[in-house]
Amino acid sequence: MAHGKRFLNALEKVDRDREYALAEAVTLVKQLATAKFDETIEMHFRLGIDPRHSDQQVRSTVLLPNGLGKTVRVIVFADGDDARKAQAAGADVIGDEATIARIQNENWMEFDAALAVPSMMGKVGRVARILGPRGLMPNPKAGTVVQSDDLERAINELKAGRVEFRNDKTGNLHVPAGKASFDVNKLIENTQAVLDAVQRQRPSTVKGTYIRRLVVTSTMGPGVRVAIGGGEAAAE
Secondary structure: OOOOHHHHHHHOOOOOOOOEOHHHHHHHHHHHOOOOOOOEEEEEEEEOOOOOOHHHOOEEEEEOOOOOOOOOOEEEEOOHHHHHHHHHOOOOEEOOHHHHHHHHHHOOOOOOEEEEOHHHHHHHHHHHHHHHHHOOOOOHHHOOEOOHHHHHHHHHHHHHOEEEEEOOOOOEEEEEEEEOOOOHHHHHHHHHHHHHHHHHOOOOOOOOOOEEEEEEEEOOOOOEEEOEEOOEEOOO
């Protein structure tokens, strides 16, 4: 793929043979995010897992201390009292029978995050093939299937910047960590929170190196490699 002059100029400022401390990498990526829009800062992990094994899946959530820098539209699959509670707590969409049918028949997807109460999961299962590939299928392991009493907390966390992550079929993780317009210290806090969360999810069956490679980048910028020592990114 051919790159433009802006990307190539940014690339010249990155030492491709060096692994940077996390704070230094984030600072550099922010400096190189010069597109005409507010680029997303992203973390890309290459994990030493075998994604074919169910006991080596890496899936969880992380609450970014400084949010994602965007408005998160939350759908809650609920009915009756739970639906009223979710609406009062700030849900943008209530996922009732009609909404599920709309997703199923029209591929309607105007939301960014999804929650469900347990009693609705049988109905939500009808659209699992649509929601799943987009990372929007509620799942107990990811904390997105919640009891009625937890709806308010879960909705607030999603809107504040709770991010779900899960490995893909090649054993990689791709996690957003904020916007280039953020203060650099806030970006460093967010990226450290993501790294800590990923490290906590190391499967007990993984032998050898868990995080093989970590690259921080912006939407349109070059990747900057982060030093991983003893399973942890090097600190400044």
